[in-house]
Amino acid sequence: MKVALVHEWLESYAGSERVFEQFIRLWPEADLYAVCDFLPEKERHFLGGKPVRTSFIQRLPGARKHFRKYLGLMPYAVEQFDLSGYDLVVSSSHAVAKGVLTGPDTLHVSYIHSPMRYAWDMQAQYLRQAGMERGLKSLYTRWLFHRLRLWDRSSAAGVDSLIGNSRYIADRIRKVWRREAAVIHPPVDVERFSIGTAPRGEHYLIASRMVPYKRVELVAEAFRRMPHRKLIITGDGPNLALVQAAASGASNIELRGHVAQAELVSLIQTAKAFVFAAEEDFGIGMVEAQAAGAPLIAFGRGGAKDIVRPETGVLFPEQSADSIIEAVQAFEAGAPIAAEACRENALRFSAENFRRAIAAHVQTLLRGASPPSSSPHQGPVGHASPTPWNP
Known part of the structure; x- marks a missing residue:
């Protein structure tokens, strides 16, 4: 069987690349494709020395540093791959x-990390944060996103089977593409974390990039109003000043x-609980915290609903700060949460389990059957051809 693996773009070894790595492990003889490949040499290990076939965007002026500015050309670019x-x-x-365009005899399975948020439900927020709410640049960007939405929905119809990385993403797929999707959670390197030997301390922990949607300032505000409970915040980013202001005094x-990683693991292992206030598509950091034995206090939307169980968190x-305060109080008033239960929960999301689920899903489709009904959101398989991109 001849297999092609298609990735968005290769820039760094991050979350989506870890998924692609598992695909390569499942199909080591497959050919690799990406819109562009600017992955540093020191981060290319997961490709196994395999070459990556790229689109014309790879060769456009300034693409190495600014390839995202060519987003409007990317739909056309992926349609040029001969598969x-x-x-x-x-x-x-x-x-x-x-x-990507595939023929009637080719099975196309797409693992969806998320539909394009900036083109759909987060367009207004993106334009506001980019300072493009008014003016000619705003007008052009709104027109571009409109065109992207049309192409995005029509191209989704050309995929034979969609897989969302959480029930939350499967719901978004249903909303914007009117398609059903199976749910297979992304792989997490749970073996990097373990339950510590030191006793659990009295501090709560939040480890996060300081960006707006993470809402770290809400956690800081909540604990400022709980002066007898200690909070440690790790991470950096553009929202640091806002977090500092919320924690002031x-x-x-x-x-x-x-x-450093070793210090972070130690902080998680000894934390009373790991606090998470973001609405994430999935939330790998939450799984890593559970793998180290830490209970979770998390915002109950997005991927957290797939991760947190009653015996592992709240x-x-x-x-809001009020909601976080109530959750901390409920956590402390409830039955103790065992580190072993947290780690056992995290093991559900191992890379091995991910590969097993993906392989079973694909094999079922190749046999011409519908995937198992145990998939939380599995719908009919579509074979419509995507509409060409006309910028």
């Missing part, structure tokens, strides 16, 4: 990779900035 000779195409998509809050219903 006519393949029996199976597996794409890893959060923007345009799912839009609170002697029980410690901001440590960026910390969910809070609103992104």
Whole structure:
């Protein structure tokens, strides 16, 4: 069987690349495709020395540093890959990779990290944060996103089977593409974390990039109002000043900035609980915290609903300081949460389990059957051809 694996773009070894790595392990003889490949040499290990076939965007002026500015050309670029000779195409998509063209005899399975948020429900937020709410640049960007939405939905119809990385993403796929999707959670390197030997301490922990949607300032505000509970915050980013302001004058809050991996693991292992206030598509950091034995106090939307179990953490219903305070109080008033239960929960998301689920899903489709009904969101398989991109 001839297999092609399609990735969005290769820039760094991050979350979506870890999924692509598992695809390569499943199909080591497959050919690799990406819109562009600017992955540093020191991060190319997961490709196994295999070459990556790229689009014309690879050669455009300034692409190495600014390839995202060519987003408007990317739908056209992925449609230029010749995949006519393949029996199976597996794409890893959060923007345009799912839009590759395949023939009637080729099975195309696409693993969806998320539909393009900036083109759909987060358009207004993106334009606001980019300072493009008015003017000619705003007008052009709104027109571009409109065109992307049309192409995005039509290209989704050309995929034979969609897989969402969480129930939350499967719901978004149903909303924007009117397609059903199976759910297979992404792989997490749970073996990098373990339950510590030191006793669990009294501090709560949040480890996060300081960006707006992470809502770290809400956690800081909540603990400023709980002066007898200690909070340690690690991480850095553009929202750091806002977090510092929220924690101002609170002697029980410690901001440590960026910390080394060994120190972070130790902080998780000894934390009373790991606090998470973001609405994530999935939330790998939450699984890593559970793998180290830490209970979770998390916002109850997005991927957290797939991760947190009653015996491993507490969910809070609103992104507000009041809601976080109530969740901390409920956590402390409830039955103790065992580190072993947290780690056992995290093992559900291992790379081995991911590969097993993907392989079973694809094999079922290749046999011409519908995937198992145990998949939380599995719908009919579509064979419509995507509409060409006309910028």
